[in-house]
Amino acid sequence: ETVPNVVETDPNPLTCPVCLDSKAQIQASSRNLVSTKCGHVFCSFCIEQVFKSTRQCPQCRKKLTNKCWHPLYI
Amino acid sequence: ETVPNVVETDPNPLTCPVCLDSKAQIQASSRNLVSTKCGHVFCSFCIEQVFKSTRQCPQCRKKLTNKCWHPLYI
Ligand SMILES: [Zn+2]
Ligand SMILES: [Zn+2]
Ligand SMILES: [Zn+2]
Ligand SMILES: [Zn+2]
Known part of the structure; x- marks a missing residue:
């Protein structure tokens, strides 16, 4: 399958x-x-709020521990 | 500063x-x-290739260890 090599809108x-x-x-x-x-x-x-409350990932419910997230440079 | 709440192209x-x-x-x-x-x-x-060769992040040169990356569901 070929994906056209053009500028895309996501x-x-x-x-x-x-x-x-x-x-x-x-x-x-x-x-x-x-x-x-x-x-x-x-x-x-929002992740700080979640970490103060349920400590579960809002998407998949995995337990969030202190070092479970990092900034994303995109 | 107010950011307009419209659909944006990134x-x-x-x-x-x-x-x-x-x-x-x-x-x-x-x-x-x-x-x-x-x-x-x-x-x-590409990250697998880097892990087999330099083991440094191509963007910031930090050392890559085995558990240093994860899939991103976006
Ligand atoms: Zn948020
Ligand atoms: Zn999750
Ligand atoms: Zn690549
Ligand atoms: Zn890096």
């Missing part, structure tokens, strides 16, 4: 699934995008 | 900085997007 633009803010909104408001080890992406504000 | 569409393939090309060819702990994003093929 059909799934990146948003935080908790607050629904877009990547641009997140970055314009001094938050970072972060990824959990389980590969799910949030804004840094 | 001015920095996601690509693997090693092979330059887009997210769509990566996903259409049975590769994954992966993130390193240092927060840099590659395709799974």
